Amino acid sequence: MKFFTLKWGDKYGPEYVNRLYGSLLQCYKKPFSLTCYTDQADSIREEVELQPISHLRPYNTDKVFTYEKLILMEKHESGIWLDLDILIHQDITDVPNERPFTMIWNHWNNYYERSLKWYGKGTSCHVNSSFVQWNNPEELIRFTRDNWDKIEWTYKSLDKYMFYQHHRCGRLEYWPEDLVSNYNRESLKLKKKISIFNTSHIKANNLQNEIGYELHEADDDVINLWKSYEL
Amino acid sequence: MMSLICGKATNYDSVLFLACNDITDTLEGLNSLGIEARAIDYDPKFEEKDFYTCKDFIFDEVDLTADLVIHMNCEKTYMFEKKGDVILIGDDKHHNGDCKPVLSCEQLVYQYGIEEVYEQGHWSERATFLNGISHYWVYGRI
Numbered sequence: 001m002k003f004f005t006l007k008w009g010d011k012y013g014p015e016y017v018n019r020l021y022g023s024l025l026q027c028y029k030k031p032f033s034l035t036c037y038t039d040q041a042d043s044i045r046e047e048v049e050l051q052p053i054s055h056l057r058p059y060n061t062d063k064v065f066t067y068e069k070l071i072l073m074e075k076h077e078s079g080i081w082l083d084l085d086i087l088i089h090q091d092i093t094d095v096p097n098e099r100p101f102t103m104i105w106n107h108w109n110n111y112y113e114r115s116l117k118w119y120g121k122g123t124s125c126h127v128n129s130s131f132v133q134w135n136n137p138e139e140l141i142r143f144t145r146d147n148w149d150k151i152e153w154t155y156k157s158l159d160k161y162m163f164y165q166h167h168r169c170g171r172l173e174y175w176p177e178d179l180v181s182n183y184n185r186e187s188l189k190l191k192k193k194i195s196i197f198n199t200s201h202i203k204a205n206n207l208q209n210e211i212g213y214e215l216h217e218a219d220d221d222v223i224n225l226w227k228s229y230e231l
Numbered sequence: 232m233m234s235l236i237c238g239k240a241t242n243y244d245s246v247l248f249l250a251c252n253d254i255t256d257t258l259e260g261l262n263s264l265g266i267e268a269r270a271i272d273y274d275p276k277f278e279e280k281d282f283y284t285c286k287d288f289i290f291d292e293v294d295l296t297a298d299l300v301i302h303m304n305c306e307k308t309y310m311f312e313k314k315g316d317v318i319l320i321g322d323d324k325h326h327n328g329d330c331k332p333v334l335s336c337e338q339l340v341y342q343y344g345i346e347e348v349y350e351q352g353h354w355s356e357r358a359t360f361l362n363g364i365s366h367y368w369v370y371g372r373i
Binding site: 116118119120121122123147149150153154155156164165168 | 250252272273274275276287289290307308309326327328329330331
């Protein structure tokens with residue numbers, strides 16, 4: 001399996017990459033590689049293949065947050081991309097090799113209250129791109145290329161683009177519900193096999209009543225497990 | 232604003248509303264006057280609703296044929312491609328679902344390449360104690 005991750009700026013340090021690799025060693029029992037596209041290669045363990053993130057930025061834009069993931073699929077026919085701020089804590093060896101484009105469905109949120117109710121406002125998003133598999137998604141790549149000007153104008157993030165255009169048209173697959181949980185939305189516990197720690201949407205959408213902890217801010221049991229992956 | 236729009240719409244045989252949310256009463260009223268009035272809005276709640284086409288008029292294939300096209304929320308979408316008479320409406324609310332806030336009538340004229348402006352205007356409302364929202368509209372021909 002080919003895994004990929006992206007790291008730029010100073011929000012996350014190299015330990016995020018190193019521990020992500022360690023978590024795969026622990027929880028994925030088949031041969032694999034991890035490639036990190038980054039602008040800062042210092043202190044990343046040598047088993048991780050490094051590539052310049054500039055290779056994923058053909059467009060000079062600060063919109064469509066993490067659109068680099070779309071370009072990643074143009075360069076690599078298949079694989080799984082992982083956000084740095086996820087914690088894999090159970091065995092995921094049985095993740096199939098050849099799923100079509102598969103995202104996370106936000107099972108932890110009420111679909112009507114959180115998304116459908118506000119659909120026309122343009123604020124909805126019920127999908128998450130922290131753990132995504134793809135396998136030669138020609139239609140998705142072509143649609144993105146053909147409509148890039150509209151996409152860049154319209155969407156602040158990749159997830160919103162995927163939700164409003166591709167989920168709406170039935171083009172997306174989703175992981176089984178027992179794979180991914182949301183630490184901040186599900187009792188601050190590690191559930192299922194992978195936990196996500198998304199907080200970027202809180203600031204982006206000005207959700208003043210929502211509390212979110214980054215992975216490095218989680219409770220001691222989580223931190224200890226995460227640090228153990230660096231050994 | 233709706234009364235102003237309906238006043239203009241009665242001068243046309245067919246009218247198309249875009250990104251308009253629920254304006255069932257207006258659509259029924261115009262149709263009862265013999266005006267072919269319909270709407271395109273991608274919110275799934277309009278899937279089974281009379282006079283509505285539930286599609287994204289920017290990304291999907293849609294029929295924009297009408298004597299007058301009225302875009303009710305220009306701040307929320309890319310520019311549609313259609314020649315003819317239009318009413319464009321947008322605001323500077325800076326809602327987090329907006330693509331690009333509309334800050335003036337001139338912005339609408341520029342973005343859509345309006346060749347002739349028949350009328351234009353704006354109105355404001357108070358949103359909070361200190362801040363307000365301005366709405367801009369342009370009636371013209373692309």
